[in-house]
Amino acid sequence: MTDAFDALRIPDAPASPDLEFASGLRARIEGALLAPREVPMSVTEATTTDVAAPSQPPSRPPTQHTITPYLAAADARAAVDFYVDAFGAVQRGEPIEMPDGRIGHVEIELGDSVLMLADEYPELDLLAPVTRGGPSQSLRLEVADPDAVVQRAVAAGGVLERPVADSPHGRGGVVRDPSGHRWMVSREAPSAAAPRPGDVVYTSLWTDDVERAERFYGAVLGWVTARGYGSQERQVTNAGTRLGLSGGHARPTAMLCYAVPDVDAAVAVVRAAGGTAGDPTDEPHGRVADCVDDMGVPFALWTGASAPASAPEARPAIAHLVVRTPDARRARAFYGTVLGWGFAPARVPDGWNVRAAGRDPWPRTSIWGGHSEDAAVVPAFTVADLAAAVHTVREAGGTSTEPERRRFGTVAECRDDQGGRFQLVER
Secondary structure, rough: OOHHHHHOOOOOOOOOOOOOHHHHHHHHHHHHHOOOOOOOOOOOOOOOOOOOOOOOOOOOOOEEEOOOOEEEEOHHHHHHHHHHHHHEEEEEEEEOOOOOOOEEEEEEEEOEEEEEEOEEEEEHOOOOOOHHHOOOOOEEEEOOOOHHEEEEEHHHHOOEEOOOOOOOOOEEEEEEEEOOOOEEEEEEOOOOOOOOOOEEEEEEEOOOOOHHHHHHHHHHHHHOOEEEOOOOOOEEOOOOOEEEEEEEOOOOEEEEEEEEOOOOHHHHHHHOOOOOEOOOEOOOOOOEEEHHHHHHEEEEEEOOOOOOOOOOOOOOOOEEEEOOOHHHHHHHHHHHHOOOEEEEEEOOOOOEEEEEEOOOOOOOEEEEOOOOOOEEEEEOOOEEEEEEHHHHHHHHEEEEOOOOEEEOOEEEEOOOOOOOOOEEOOO
């Protein structure tokens, strides 16, 4: 007699999960997991940010790399302070103090790497370069803005060995820290042919009256513009960053276009993660989709063989981008799901610096929570003379705070003559 259960049995067969369900589930899980939590000091895990606060632990400690530098410092406590001030390092846990008062071990986080330090131990022949007579190695530090980092390092007590300059491989300079270690502070030359996922390939300043915006930013930043693809679109032709103006928008913001490997697949993830997305369209520079995140901030996704053209000989116009959002945890879950971003805590409360494909994205980007009333993307523009630029902002009908010295440069908070927020930064 045939067993009924054998007759009804269906052979096991693998099933592909529904993409929207899987992406939505991931977004919900990340939203629950991305809350800040205490991370104990470890010799096997570390993470950091370019402008992170030592008191705030990172959200996703990565696995330590195969090779970890372990430096002898003339004064380990002072060395940690220098790396925090100059390079935006994060101290990881408390130092291990030996009975004689020397530091036996302390860790800091730089980017996606960990650096270990200890005081000098002459009895073990562990000496800092200043004691031995000079460095025997160089440490390469990849950053988004080498000019600003080298300037901070010198201001914090470092010695400039080679000024920041351009080369075929990127831009960088060399500075020695107070213990004598030699740091090559560099930014790799961007590849126009292959932007990394999560990089900003285009920034459009949304405004109401595009002609007023042309006049204002032409006066303040010296922008030269040309007609774009529509009557309300303008392209900035003399900026080292791919940049434009777009009129007809009641809500001013900077609309960012991010590189993704596959726009069509990313659109499905945006919708599953709680955002909205239009159907992708083919444009002259690639395939593009207009989107809005799950808290109302607009953005776009792009896939193409090469990025839109920029002015390679001009100095990059955008120093930093800040995504102001009501809820930083939700934003981290959303963009972590859609763009694969990682995050590390910044110096402001509920602020997070973005890591894209293991590096700072270009331009450098942060998320800042707690902005329910003015959720928007705020760009920071580099100027050579901040006092003169602030005067011009006011003369052109905008508003500006007085310049304020911060760790990464002198800054003024501004609004254009239509209410659009931006910063001016003098390096």
